Amino acid sequence: xxxxxxxxxxxxxxxxxxxxxxxxxxxxxxxxxxxxxxxxxxxxxxxxxxxxxxxxxxxxxxxxxxxxxxxxxxxxxxxxxxxxxxxxxxxxxxxxxxxxxxxxxxxxxxxxxxxxxxxxxxxxxxxxxxxxxxxxxxxxxxxxxxxxxxxxxxxxxxxxxxxxxxxxxxxxxxxxxxxxxxxxxxxxxxxxxxxxxxxxxxxxxxxxxxxxxxxxxxxxxxxxxxxxxxxxxxxxxxxxxxxxxxxxxxxxxxxxxxxxxxxxxxxxxxxxxxxxxxxxxxxxxxxxxxxxxxxxxxxxxxxxxxxxxxxxxxxxxxxxxxxxxxxxxx
Amino acid sequence: xxxxxxxxxxxxxxxxxxxxxxxxxxxxxxxxxxxxxxxxxxxxxxxxxxxxxxxxxxxxxxxxxxxxxxxxxxxxxxxxxxxxxxxxxxxxxxxxxxxxxxxxxxxxxxxxxxxxxxxxxxxxxxxxxxxxxxxxxxxxxxxxxxxxxxxxxxxxxxxxxxxxxxxxxxxxxxxxxxxxxxxxxxxxxxxxxxxxxxxxxxxxxxxxxxxxxxxxxxxxxxxxxxxxxxxxxxxxxxxxxxxxxxxxxxxxxxxxxxxxxxxxxxxxxxxxxxxxxxxxxxxxxxxxxxxxxxxxxxxxxxxxxxxxxxxxxxxxxxxxxxxxxxxxxxxxxxxxxxxxxxxxxxxxxxxxxxxxxxxxxxxxxxxxxxxxxxxxxxxxxxxxxxxxxxxxxxxxxxxxxxxxxxxxxxxxxxxxxxxxxxxxxxxxxxxxxxxxxxxxxxxxxxxxxxxxxxxxxxxxxxxxxxxxxxxxxxxxxxxxxxxxxxxxxxxxxxxxxxxxxxxxxxxxxxxxxxxxxxxxxxxxxxxxxxxxxxxxxxxxxxxxxxxxxxxxxxxxxxxxxxxxxxxxxxxxxxxxxxxxxxxxxxxxxxxxxxxxxxxxxxxxxxxxxxxxxxxxxxxxxxxxxxxxxxxxxxxxxxxxxxxxxxxxxxxxxxxxxxxxx
Numbered sequence: 007x008x009x010x011x012x013x014x015x016x017x018x019x020x021x022x023x024x025x026x027x028x029x030x031x032x033x034x035x036x037x038x039x040x041x042x043x044x045x046x047x048x049x050x051x052x053x054x055x056x057x058x059x060x061x062x063x064x065x066x067x068x069x070x071x072x073x074x075x076x077x078x079x080x081x082x083x084x085x086x087x088x089x090x091x092x093x094x095x096x097x098x099x100x101x102x103x104x105x106x107x108x109x110x111x112x113x114x115x116x117x118x119x120x121x122x123x124x125x126x127x128x129x130x131x132x133x134x135x136x137x138x139x140x141x142x143x144x145x146x147x148x149x150x151x152x153x154x155x156x157x158x159x160x161x162x163x164x165x166x167x168x169x170x171x172x173x174x175x176x177x178x179x180x181x182x183x184x185x186x187x188x189x190x191x192x193x194x195x196x197x198x199x200x201x202x203x204x205x206x207x208x209x210x211x212x213x214x215x216x217x218x219x220x221x222x223x224x225x226x227x228x229x230x231x232x233x234x235x236x237x238x239x240x241x242x243x244x245x246x247x248x249x250x251x252x253x254x255x256x257x258x259x260x261x262x263x264x265x266x267x268x269x270x271x272x273x274x275x276x277x278x279x280x281x282x283x284x285x286x287x288x289x290x291x292x293x294x295x296x297x298x299x300x301x302x303x304x305x306x307x308x309x310x311x312x313x314x315x316x317x318x319x320x321x322x323x324x325x326x327x328x329x330x331x332x333x334x335x336x
Numbered sequence: 337x338x339x340x341x342x343x344x345x346x347x348x349x350x351x352x353x354x355x356x357x358x359x360x361x362x363x364x365x366x367x368x369x370x371x372x373x374x375x376x377x378x379x380x381x382x383x384x385x386x387x388x389x390x391x392x393x394x395x396x397x398x399x400x401x402x403x404x405x406x407x408x409x410x411x412x413x414x415x416x417x418x419x420x421x422x423x424x425x426x427x428x429x430x431x432x433x434x435x436x437x438x439x440x441x442x443x444x445x446x447x448x449x450x451x452x453x454x455x456x457x458x459x460x461x462x463x464x465x466x467x468x469x470x471x472x473x474x475x476x477x478x479x480x481x482x483x484x485x486x487x488x489x490x491x492x493x494x495x496x497x498x499x500x501x502x503x504x505x506x507x508x509x510x511x512x513x514x515x516x517x518x519x520x521x522x523x524x525x526x527x528x529x530x531x532x533x534x535x536x537x538x539x540x541x542x543x544x545x546x547x548x549x550x551x552x553x554x555x556x557x558x559x560x561x562x563x564x565x566x567x568x569x570x571x572x573x574x575x576x577x578x579x580x581x582x583x584x585x586x587x588x589x590x591x592x593x594x595x596x597x598x599x600x601x602x603x604x605x606x607x608x609x610x611x612x613x614x615x616x617x618x619x620x621x622x623x624x625x626x627x628x629x630x631x632x633x634x635x636x637x638x639x640x641x642x643x644x645x646x647x648x649x650x651x652x653x654x655x656x657x658x659x660x661x662x663x664x665x666x667x668x669x670x671x672x673x674x675x676x677x678x679x680x681x682x683x684x685x686x687x688x689x690x691x692x693x694x695x696x697x698x699x700x701x702x703x704x705x706x707x708x709x710x711x712x713x714x715x716x717x718x719x720x721x722x723x724x725x726x727x728x729x730x731x732x733x734x735x736x737x738x739x740x741x742x743x744x745x746x747x748x749x750x751x752x753x754x755x756x757x758x759x760x761x762x763x764x765x766x767x768x769x770x771x772x773x774x775x776x777x778x779x780x781x782x783x784x785x786x787x788x789x790x791x792x793x794x795x796x797x798x799x800x801x802x803x804x805x806x807x808x809x810x811x812x813x814x815x816x817x818x819x820x821x822x823x824x825x826x827x828x829x830x831x832x833x834x835x836x837x838x839x840x841x842x843x844x845x846x847x848x849x850x851x852x853x854x855x856x857x858x859x860x861x862x863x864x865x866x867x868x869x870x871x872x873x874x875x876x877x878x879x880x881x882x883x884x885x886x887x888x889x890x891x892x893x894x895x896x897x898x899x900x901x902x903x904x905x906x907x908x909x910x911x912x913x914x915x916x917x918x919x920x921x922x923x924x925x926x927x928x929x930x931x932x933x934x935x936x937x938x939x940x941x942x943x944x945x946x947x948x949x950x951x952x953x954x955x956x957x958x959x960x961x962x963x964x965x966x967x968x969x970x971x972x973x974x975x976x977x978x979x980x981x982x983x984x985x986x987x988x989x990x991x992x993x994x995x996x997x
Contacts, residue, residue, distance in 0.1 A: 075951065075952075076941070076951065076952035076953070077951060077952060099926075100923070100924075100925035100926065100927070101924050101925060101926055101939075101954055102923065102924070102925065232923070233921075233923055233974055233975035234920075234921060234922070234923055234946075234953075234975065235920070235921050235975060236975070237975065237976050240921070240975075240976065242986075243976045243985070244985060244986050244989045245989075266974045267974075270974075314930060317972070318927050318930040318931050318972055319930065320931070320933065
């Protein structure tokens with residue numbers, strides 16, 4: 007992945023110089039080396055600050071809403087990893103992005119690294135992480151010398167269940183790796199929850215959601231949570247004040263949020279990745295995805311632009327009485 | 337400042353027996369905003385309505401809650417009363433403490449508690465109600481009848497007689513439907529053609545009726561009083577206005593392998609054909625799958641022999657677009673596929689036929705010229721076994737759970753006709769029950785059994801098979817309590833009837849609801865049997881449920897009278913409980929547009945001033961004339977921009993909160 011980083015910067019500069027795009031959405035280095043953060047670059051020179059490494063997990067799709075808005079001048083270049091393209095497509099479906107105003111470089115991805123998992127392996131005083139070049143091994147530099155880890159052992163949660171390395175939409179591809187298909191069984195965790203008794207499940211979520219500090223990171227990172235005005239910020243919605251009334255206060259917030267993105271969530275995993283409290287929020291979304299798959303046939307939001315999701319589709323075959331129970335649900 | 341009045345109805349003993357009315361009134365009095373609460377034996381009576389009107393005037397009520405029966409029953413009554421007393425009719429809420437409460441509870445304590453809860457919810461909602469004003473919409477004075485069988489024809493004739501133009505859209509090349517295929521009709525045994533064909537001619541000649549045959553309705557939009565339909569007129573490859581129906585083309589056509597649909601596929605017909613001699617319009621049609629010219633480019637014989645120059649191989653489907661005030665569904669039925677019932681060997685033995693096939697065999701214009709002959713070898717049968725309830729009253733899941741209603745009578749008819757014409761033929765009928773409710777029906781059946789010696793056997797048939805050139809029927813005689821085996825020459829299956837398969841598609845287009853058996857649902861099974869719950873859609877004939885010809889004709893007339901009542905009006909009041917979108921909250925995501933069953937939502941991109949921030953945004957627009965207030969859009973809207981007047985999200989939440997208190 008380090009190998010294509012230089013190519014991406016070069017190509018971005020080129021597109022900016024020739025006037026194809028007027029700005030670039032990418033990542034810049036943060037305070038620490040593992041802190042790569044989304045950034046809009048507005049000059050070719052500033053692109054020297056663009057990074058593309060194992061810490062560029064942030065999904066840039068959502069930034070395209072603002073950057074392709076009616077009043078926004080010029081075209082924007084966005085760098086999308088395979089998983090990000092699902093979100094981009096879903097936003098296109100919902101008319102939130104003007105495709106004409108966006109130039110997409112599909113960047114190859116071999117999985118993003120979770121620094122906490124590296125630390126958990128016992129590394130202390132980490133000063134940097136490089137790639138060995140085999141696509142699998144990372145070299146961990148520390149104050150006390152170098153070490154090696156396999157990327158598979160330190161993947162961020164969303165990459166553990168990677169949907170595949172193929173981009174669903176792009177203008178050009180810069181990649182040096184092949185699609186290996188989906189990784190792992192993403193419904194494993196959901197099945198474990200389903201196997202619990204209602205009491206156990208309630209206790210599980212009470213334990214998890216009680217950690218919530220209501221920082222809104224999940225909502226802000228989520229590409230599906232892109233309402234102009236969130237119902238939780240809208241006093242007139244009647245739910246804003248419902249969210250914090252008791253010790254299990256944030257359950258309402260998370261359950262309502264999960265329902266709002268049901269059928270539209272592409273399982274990009276940003277909610278769980280950005281949660282500072284480590285709440286496995288993706289389990290809500292995956293539960294709904296699994297239910298939708300089982301009731302209406304397998305459906306992947308964002309697979310292509312212009313799809314009609316099962317929750318907003320009526321067909322001639324829809325039956326009036328209880329189609330859910332017909333299909334074995336209850 | 338709210339001044340709410342609560343009126344609790346006893347509904348005689350319907351509510352009062354299971355709900356402690358005094359407690360509901362006492363609790364109502366202490367609800368926030370309530371200034372008056374009273375009970376009465378029959379709130380819907382004139383005296384009851386006067387209690388409401390007087391209280392509105394005396395206490396200056398700003399909203400009222402009536403705790404009574406379902407709003408479907410008397411909401412309109414109470415709204416009218418409120419309106420007469422000067423209160424906006426949409427400031428009335430109904431708490432349904434009868435159907436939702438007293439009728440389903442036995443325990444008075446529980447019933448009372450629930451009644452109080454429902455009352456509280458309605459009070460919570462009414463405090464958030466806003467006065468609404470109904471608008472007006474036009475009425476297009478033209479009706480559309482979908483289906484040209486006896487139901488459609490009779491409905492169209494009655495509407496046309498009242499002076500309104502009607503279009504009949506028929507999917508087949510001729511009108512007439514199933515009745516045209518019948519030989520005789522019960523219980524009078526008059527010839528089906530003799531009573532139907534004059535009506536077909538009348539439909540053709542009535543200047544208010546336009547027949548659009550070989551056509552299907554493709555799209556319907558709009559709403560009561562103002563529907564828009566797009567009708568596809570399929571290519572006949574014969575110019576309808578030029579063809580004289582002389583039939584020469586039929587005799588010359590070299591392709592004769594097409595199955596004759598009119599004769600239930602019992603014989604063949606040419607690729608160019610007139611469905612039957614009395615077809616209306618009496619115009620040929622080319623079966624494009626069978627025509628040699630259309631498939632290979634060679635032949636063209638019909639074009640050569642046609643003196644009227646009516647053949648046009650280049651004809652394309654045409655589209656007719658028209659506006660209608662009302663639409664009548666008269667899509668009819670078909671017999672179910674008997675091959676699902678393998679035990680009767682329908683698909684393997686030619687001499688096992690369905691009743692409708694027998695009807696064609698018995699008919700003078702049928703494949704055998706009206707002579708009863710076995711399909712396998714064309715010999716005269718000496719014994720026939722009828723099996724009733726094939727696929728009707730079926731609990732195995734292969735057939736239909738309902739009684740098809742007409743089979744007992746047509747089987748008696750067939751049995752009687754055969755015994756009358758061929759006294760040498762033995763006739764046995766296996767039945768579960770013989771059901772003959774109808775004028776002169778039971779007399780008819782008894783005549784078959786008593787005067788014509790038809791052997792009625794109470795019991796079912798387990799298996800039919802072929803052996804040495806005849807059929808063997810193994811059944812059970814429940815009265816004698818024994819198994820019986822009969823050797824016979826023919827078996828006739830009284831197959832269940834099911835709604836025509838096009839009914840589901842049409843119903844979906846019209847947003848008319850259908851039941852689990854694909855019959856169209858009535859607005860009320862007893863009180864509004866010819867109306868669909870969707871305003872402006874009416875039901876005629878078997879599409880609503882199994883029925884015989886007399887019943888169909890009377891229902892057709894009833895549907896027509898409802899249509900006439902509607903078309904007589906110059907304006908309709910529209911329902912003000914419609915959706916509206918807050919453009920400041922709208923994301924422009926199109927979810928609402930996709931779920932809207934009425935096509936009432938469109939999008940517009942324009943400059944919006946969002947608290948000083950000026951932005952051009954794509955936002956949803958609701959066409960209030962098209963919106964039926966179903967609320968689907970409010971549910972899918974992620975940001976809550978969509979809301980329903982009269983049923984706002986806030987009102988619903990207030991109700992839920994009041995219930996959960």
